[in-house]
Amino acid sequence: MNVNTKSSYPNNPITTFYSQEEQQLRINLAAAYRLIHYYGMTDMIxxxxxxxxxxxxxxxxxxxxxxxxxxxxxxxxxxxxxxxNKIDQADAEVNPAGFTIHSAIHLGCPNAHAIIHTHTVSGMAVAAMEEGLLPLN
Known part of the structure; x- marks a missing residue:
């Protein structure tokens, strides 16, 4: 993002709008995104x-x-x-195809509190192989 560009994403203090439980979940999830970036586990999009x-x-x-x-x-x-579907009136959109994977797992595994979907270099290399990932036994 260019430093001269004003972001269209909300940057409101979370203490104004959300319960303490949701505030902590938001902080933890944002930290997880930053860690995935830090460790190079994203292909950018x-x-x-x-x-x-x-x-x-x-x-x-x-x-x-x-x-x-x-x-x-x-x-x-x-x-x-x-x-x-978005719950609030945020201007930001979400990738519906991407969330399809998440919703299926969340609904199918109620004990799965968080879902991570990444494209690591190793994972993409295996996915590109004709054989894919072979079983070890």
Missing amino acids: YTHISVRIKEEPPIFLINPYGMMFDEICASNLVPVDANG
Whole structure:
């Protein structure tokens, strides 16, 4: 992002809008995005981390579409329902195809509180092989 460009993503203090539990989940999720970036485990786009913030109806937090992982902060995470529809009026969009994977896992494994989907160099290399990942036994 150019330093002269004003971001269209919200950067509001999270203490104004969210419960203490959701504030902590937002902080932890933003930290996870930053760590994934720091350790080079993103291919810059189309990777996601989501976390469940509400059981019924199921609500999740995920990154805004188009933001790099090192730009993610607690206040710009987007709450979505199990179908990937935004819950609030944030201007940011989410990648619906990306969230499809997350919602299936979240709904199929209720004990999975957070889901990480990355494209590591090693993983992409194996995926590109005709044989894919071979079993060891």
